[in-house]
Amino acid sequence: xxxxxxxxxxxxxxxxxxxxxxxxxxxxxxxxxxxxxxxxxxxxxxxxxxxxxxxxxxxxxxxxxxxxxxxxxxxxxxxxxxxxxxxxxxxxxxxxxxxxxxxxxxxxxxxxxxxxxxxxxxxxxxxxxxxxxxxxxxxxxxxxxxxxxxxxxxxxxxxxxxxxxxxxxxxxxxxxxxxxxxxxxxxxxxxxxxxxxxxxxxxxxxxxxxxxxxxxxxxxxxxxxxxx
Numbered sequence: 001x002x003x004x005x006x007x008x009x010x011x012x013x014x015x016x017x018x019x020x021x022x023x024x025x026x027x028x029x030x031x032x033x034x035x036x037x038x039x040x041x042x043x044x045x046x047x048x049x050x051x052x053x054x055x056x057x058x059x060x061x062x063x064x065x066x067x068x069x070x071x072x073x074x075x076x077x078x079x080x081x082x083x084x085x086x087x088x089x090x091x092x093x094x095x096x097x098x099x100x101x102x103x104x105x106x107x108x109x110x111x112x113x114x115x116x117x118x119x120x121x122x123x124x125x126x127x128x129x130x131x132x133x134x135x136x137x138x139x140x141x142x143x144x145x146x147x148x149x150x151x152x153x154x155x156x157x158x159x160x161x162x163x164x165x166x167x168x169x170x171x172x173x174x175x176x177x178x179x180x181x182x183x184x185x186x187x188x189x190x191x192x193x194x195x196x197x198x199x200x201x202x203x204x205x206x207x208x209x210x211x212x213x214x215x216x217x218x219x220x221x222x223x224x225x226x227x228x
Contacts, residue, residue: 038062
C-alpha cells in the first residue's frame, strides 16, 4: 500500500513539529513548511495526499494558499486556526477546505479528522477509477484525469477538466453560470461568471466539441450526447 504523505504548513514551529512527530508515529510520511512560500514549493515537490494548513501565515494568506492547493492540485486540506467563530468556519469551508480544526486542539481529534478525510478521498478515487466517458471523439478517463482525442492526450488545466467532468456526468442538464461557479470552482461571485464562459470556450476549442457543449441563451450551458 502506498505510504500516505501529509504536508503541514504552519508558521509556529513547535506546533508543526509536534504534529509531525505524532503523525509520523501513526505511520504517515510527514513534511513541514513554516511559510506559505515554502508550502507552495512543498506541494509541488512532496506531492502530499493531504495538507494541514494554518490560516494565519506570515507571508501568504492561508485562504489564498487553500485555493491554490485545492484548485491547482486537487489535494484535500484541513485548516488549522485559532479563528473559531462560525463565520470563519463557514468562510474556510466555502473556500474549499475539507475540514476545520480550531486551536488549541487534541492530537487525537486531528488523527480522527485526517482519517475521515482520507476515507472520503479513497471512496472518491475508487469511484473515479471506474468512470469512463465519451464526448463525441473525446475519451475521458475520470480516474486518470485525461481527455484523449484521436489517440492524443489533450492538455487541460485542472479546472477545465473539472468542468468537463461535471458536464459529462450530468448529460442534458442545464446549468447556470452561477451554478457552475459554485459546483466546479466552489464559489459564487456575482459578476464573475465570465470565468465560466472562458473555460467553456477553451474546452470547445481544445476538444473540438462545439456541438456537444450547448449554450442555452439567457441561462447557461448543457452537454448533449450524440444520438445513438
